[in-house]
Amino acid sequence: MSPGGERVRVALSWLVVLVPAAWGVAQVVVKSAALFR
Amino acid sequence: MPPLDFLDRSRSIAAPGFSRWRVPPAALAIHLSIGQAYAFSVFNLPLSRQLGVTASATDDWRLSTIGWVFSIAIVFLGLSAFTFGRWLEAAGPRKAMFASALCFGGGLGVGALGVALHQFWLLALGYGVIGGIGLGLGYIAPVSTLMKWFPDRPGMATGMAIMGFGGGAMIGSPLAVLLMEQFATPTSTGAAAAMATMGALYALFMMFGVFTVRLPAPGWTPAVAVARSAAHTAGPDVHVNRVLRIPQFWLLWAVLCLNVTAGIGVLGAASPMIQEMFAGRIGPAAAGGFVGVLSLANMVGRFLWSSLSDVIGRRRTYAIFFALGAVLYALVPTIGRTGSVALFVGTYALIMTMYGGGFATIPAYLRDLFGVMHVGAIHGRLLTAWSTAGVLGPALVNYLREWQLARGTSPAEAYADTLYVMAVLLVVGFACNISVRAVDPRHHAAAPPVVA
Numbered sequence: 001m002s003p004g005g006e007r008v009r010v011a012l013s014w015l016v017v018l019v020p021a022a023w024g025v026a027q028v029v030v031k032s033a034a035l036f037r
Numbered sequence: 038m039p040p041l042d043f044l045d046r047s048r049s050i051a052a053p054g055f056s057r058w059r060v061p062p063a064a065l066a067i068h069l070s071i072g073q074a075y076a077f078s079v080f081n082l083p084l085s086r087q088l089g090v091t092a093s094a095t096d097d098w099r100l101s102t103i104g105w106v107f108s109i110a111i112v113f114l115g116l117s118a119f120t121f122g123r124w125l126e127a128a129g130p131r132k133a134m135f136a137s138a139l140c141f142g143g144g145l146g147v148g149a150l151g152v153a154l155h156q157f158w159l160l161a162l163g164y165g166v167i168g169g170i171g172l173g174l175g176y177i178a179p180v181s182t183l184m185k186w187f188p189d190r191p192g193m194a195t196g197m198a199i200m201g202f203g204g205g206a207m208i209g210s211p212l213a214v215l216l217m218e219q220f221a222t223p224t225s226t227g228a229a230a231a232m233a234t235m236g237a238l239y240a241l242f243m244m245f246g247v248f249t250v251r252l253p254a255p256g257w258t259p260a261v262a263v264a265r266s267a268a269h270t271a272g273p274d275v276h277v278n279r280v281l282r283i284p285q286f287w288l289l290w291a292v293l294c295l296n297v298t299a300g301i302g303v304l305g306a307a308s309p310m311i312q313e314m315f316a317g318r319i320g321p322a323a324a325g326g327f328v329g330v331l332s333l334a335n336m337v338g339r340f341l342w343s344s345l346s347d348v349i350g351r352r353r354t355y356a357i358f359f360a361l362g363a364v365l366y367a368l369v370p371t372i373g374r375t376g377s378v379a380l381f382v383g384t385y386a387l388i389m390t391m392y393g394g395g396f397a398t399i400p401a402y403l404r405d406l407f408g409v410m411h412v413g414a415i416h417g418r419l420l421t422a423w424s425t426a427g428v429l430g431p432a433l434v435n436y437l438r439e440w441q442l443a444r445g446t447s448p449a450e451a452y453a454d455t456l457y458v459m460a461v462l463l464v465v466g467f468a469c470n471i472s473v474r475a476v477d478p479r480h481h482a483a484a485p486p487v488v489a
Contacts, residue, residue, distance in 0.1 A: 024207030
């Protein structure tokens with residue numbers, strides 16, 4: 001396992017979980033905007 | 038069974054050169070999925086008009102009945118964590134996470150069938166019992182694994198995973214709404230199809246965690262220098278079968294139970310409270326946004342507070358939760374009367390960070406006291422405190438409220454009194470936390486014999 005290849009695997013792994021998490025957070029941010037409108 | 042050999046503990050040992058930073062995403066894939074449980078209430082209204090579709094029919098389930106599904110799931114979370122914690126240590130995280138994915142995804146599927154056939158017992162069995170078992174297995178397996186990979190930062194590592202559980206509702210809630218909109222027809226709410234689809238999607242997403250999780254090789258240590266502070270040193274190992282006889286275990290049980298009970302108390306009251314305290318300024322839509330802000334604070338607090346506990350120590354972290362928490366709970370009604378929405382939201386959000394932090398910091402606290410040998414199994418036993426709080430918290434809040442309203446107390450004042458009672462619970466928690474001392478050496482497990 002080369003260090004460069006391992007770094008790519010780390011980045012891809014994080015991408016898999018961060019994309020749906022970011023979508024969820026974005027939903028909350030949009031919804032909570034009504035609080036201070 | 039040869040096709041399932043890859044689930045064996047021995048097959049999940051990391052090869053040399055494996056980066057430990059690939060393990061938190063595997064843990065997050067599990068926790069972000071099972072955290073959907075916090076968003077189960079999004080199904081409440083559609084399930085209450087499953088027969089009537091546009092409005093509840095006579096034979097439709099009542100909201101109070103549907104509420105039991107979540108409670109059963111949380112009870113089975115604790116029971117399965119208690120029962121299977123020891124098995125998990127022996128079988129390894131991959132097998133436990135696989136079982137969790139099957140139970141959680143399958144539980145949603147069986148629950149969907151219960152909804153489609155309008156059989157409540159099938160919904161309770163599917164989502165509550167089978168899904169709840171999946172919750173328990175999925176909750177403890179990644180936490181125990183991360184503590185093995187991050188002995189230098191156990192709080193931060195477990196905080197990352199448990200943050201996922203807190204954030205799971207942020208994905209689960211809008212996803213359920215989206216799917217129900219897609220599947221709804223003039224004769225169906227779309228809830229059954231949405232639940233079945235979510236079961237398949239979550240099982241698939243959890244498989245990512247199953248395939249990518251690894252255990253460190255025996256004797257592995259991180260390449261970075263491990264700071265030798267009290268916050269980083271695991272206690273001597275204690276066998277899981279002994280912990281129920283050790284006072285420190287029960288003190289931490291009370292610490293978790295009280296923190297969660299108080300948190301559930303304020304969470305449940307959040308939406309109606311802000312609408313009544315700021316009547317005319319905050320409507321249902323804005324109150325929904327408020328609940329979203331609290332979910333975000335709950336999630337962020339899980340990571341921040343548990344990471345901070347690596348620096349200042351677990352006991353001090355919980356001392357802050359209980360001392361600052363009690364003051365803030367007691368101040369919320371007064372802050373509401375000042376008329377400042379921003380201050381009210383900020384205070385509530387800070388409280389929620391500590392509620393989440395309480396969940397995320399407890400595994401590292403257990404590791405400090407009982408060592409790493411059986412920390413996953415011990416964590417599983419401690420989670421019965423959560424199950425207890427999950428039943429006691431709402432019951433206490435509802436009983437208090439009904440009792441006060443029956444006495445003629447105004448709704449806003451009834452919320453204030455509830456918060457004062459919760460503040461008292463936190464004071465009791467503070468006393469339990471400062472009573473925690475190192476475990477008596479007579480409880481320590483004997484050192485394993487040296488093999489020549």
